Amino acid sequence: MKILVTGVAGFIGYHTAERLMNEGHEVVGIDNLNDYYDVSLKHARLNRLAHHVNFVFEKFDLADREATAKFFAGRKFDRVIHLAAQAGVRYSVDHPAEYIDRNVVAFGNVLEGCRAIQAPHLVYASSSSIYGLNEKTPFSIHDAVDHPVSLYAATKRADELMAHVYSHLYNVPTTGLRFFTVYGPWDRPDMALQSFATKISRGESIEVYNNGELIRDWTFVDDIVQGILKAMETIPERDETNKGDDPATSWAPFRIYNLGGGNPVKLIDFIRELERALGKTAEIIFKPMRPEDVLVTHADASDTMRDLDFKPSVELSEGVPKFAAWFLLVTT
Numbered sequence: 449m450k451i452l453v454t455g456v457a458g459f460i461g462y463h464t465a466e467r468l469m470n471e472g473h474e475v476v477g478i479d480n481l482n483d484y485y486d487v488s489l490k491h492a493r494l495n496r497l498a499h500h501v502n503f504v505f506e507k508f509d510l511a512d513r514e515a516t517a518k519f520f521a522g523r524k525f526d527r528v529i530h531l532a533a534q535a536g537v538r539y540s541v542d543h544p545a546e547y548i549d550r551n552v553v554a555f556g557n558v559l560e561g562c563r564a565i566q567a568p569h570l571v572y573a574s575s576s577s578i579y580g581l582n583e584k585t586p587f588s589i590h591d592a593v594d595h596p597v598s599l600y601a602a603t604k605r606a607d608e609l610m611a612h613v614y615s616h617l618y619n620v621p622t623t624g625l626r627f628f629t630v631y632g633p634w635d636r637p638d639m640a641l642q643s644f645a646t647k648i649s650r651g652e653s654i655e656v657y658n659n660g661e662l663i664r665d666w667t668f669v670d671d672i673v674q675g676i677l678k679a680m681e682t683i684p685e686r687d688e689t690n691k692g693d694d695p696a697t698s699w700a701p702f703r704i705y706n707l708g709g710g711n712p713v714k715l716i717d718f719i720r721e722l723e724r725a726l727g728k729t730a731e732i733i734f735k736p737m738r739p740e741d742v743l744v745t746h747a748d749a750s751d752t753m754r755d756l757d758f759k760p761s762v763e764l765s766e767g768v769p770k771f772a773a774w775f776l777l778v779t780t
Contacts, residue, residue, distance in 0.1 A: 450474045451680075452525045454510060454558065455532030457481060457490035459635045460573070460627070460672060462497065464529060467673045469500040476525070478532065480509040482550075484539070485637050493634060510554035520561030527680050530558050530572040533604075536638055537577055537740050540600040551603035552610075559610060563618045569683045570620060571676060574608055576628040576665065576708065576745045577601035586748035589626070589696035589704045598740040608704060615700035619686070622701070623679045628708030628747045632669030632767060633774035640715070641768075644722055645775050648730045658737035660716025663744040665708040668762035668770075675707040678756040696751065708747025709760040721764055725772035 451468055455461040456477025465475045477497065481490055497503050508515045510532055534540075534550035555572070562570045579587045580596045596602045611622040631641045647654045683701070690699040697703060723729055737743070752758040762770075 449526035450476070450524070452476050452478070452528045454478045454530045456497065456505065457494050458531060458535075460630060460669060461531040462493040462634055463632070463669050463673050464531065464676055465497055465503065466500075467677065469497075469502050474502040475500075475504070477503065477505045478510065478519070479505070479507060480532075481507055484534065484536070489634075489637065510557055511549045513557050516554075516557040516561055517564070520564050523565055525565065525567055528558070528562055528567050528570045529676060529680065530555065530570060533573060535600070535636065537598045537600045538738070539638070540598050541740055544599045547599050547603045551600070552606050555607045556610060559614045559620065562620050563614060567620060569680065570611070570622045571679050572607060572611065572622065572624055574624040574626045574704070575601060575604040576626050576706070576747065577742070578605045578608075578626065579742065579745070581742060585744055586710065586746040587706065588748040589706055589751060590694055592695060597742065612698060612700060612702050615684075615698065615702035619701065621683050621685075622703075623682070623684060624704045625675060625679055626704065626706045626708075626747075627672060628665040628667050628706065628745055630667050630669055630672050631771060633771055635669070635771070640718075641722065641771055642775065644719060644730065645726060645772065646779075648723065648726055648728050649779065651731070653731040653733050654719075655733050655735050656715060656719065657735045657741060658743070659734050660714060660719065660732070661743075662715040662737070662741065663712045663746070664715060664718070665710065665712045665745045665747045666718060666764055666767070667707065667709045667760060668767035671709065671760040671762055672707055675705075675752065675756065675758045678758055679705065682756055703755075705752040705756065705758075706747040706749045707752060707758065708745070708749055710747050710749050712744065712746045713764055718764065718768075721768045722772070725769045726776070
């Protein structure tokens with residue numbers, strides 16, 4: 449198949465594109481290569497993808513409506529996987545406009561592109577952050593998510609609602625995937641794992657919020673990619689008998705799924721696992737919980753397992769050493 453992957457130079461985009469090409473698919477990748485973090489890491493990922501004969505890359509900003517419309521014009525894709533976004537919960541506190549442009553405006557332009565070419569299926573990244581301060585755990589796709597606590601989360605929820613409109617009005621099949629704390633080799637330097645690893649390896653202190661009692665449903669990137677590919681193959685269908693009383697489904701060809709390991713771990717225990725993998729002890733400075741953070745993320749992935757045969761297989765004790773091996777290789 450010929451598959452469009454946006455955000456292809458990003459952490460999850462890179463792994464997704466590589467897996468697709470290893471399975472024989474042709475990938476067209478888009479990325480604006482913004483400087484939210486060190487662009488050299490994005491170029492390093494792209495250089496690895498460029499070795500595949502089935503890879504084509506185009507650099508432009510999906511928030512540019514004219515450029516995006518021009519890109520889609522006259523093209524045909526068997527699937528569109530939209531992973532491009534402005535990431536980072538904390539960064540959104542001080543840079544809200546970037547999230548509106550890159551997560552809402554850009555996604556609207558992608559939806560228009562999919563409508564124009566009658567894309568057979570759009571799979572896009574949402575986030576566990578949209579569950580906000582929901583106290584019911586594990587988080588279920590069937591629960592309301594109307595109280596996000598960060599603009600990042602709000603933009604991801606906006607994407608889900610926009611996708612539903614395009615599924616309803618224009619019959620564009622869409623599947624939104626709520627990612628839960630993805631980690632692994634080639635991750636972003638602003639993410640907890642690489643940020644902690646860098647400081648621990650340098651002998652610097654790390655700041656840990658809420659005394660390390662934040663609980664996260666850590667999900668290894670290979671499991672996330674497996675879920676993306678499973679979703680890609682499972683095209684939602686219109687169901688006129690659906691009354692629309694379930695947030696995760698619709699009469700339209702629209703679905704929402706959680707992609708999480710389903711085995712949440714305290715942040716402090718995650719740090720201890722990282723210490724073992726690096727062979728070094730962290731100097732920890734505990735800080736109060738931040739208002740944009742959520743205390744717990746825990747995925748109810750029962751629907752995902754049933755519909756997509758999604759079965760996370762990488763435990764933390766295996767995934768963290770895999771990350772550490774990559775980290776030590778590129779930093780020593």
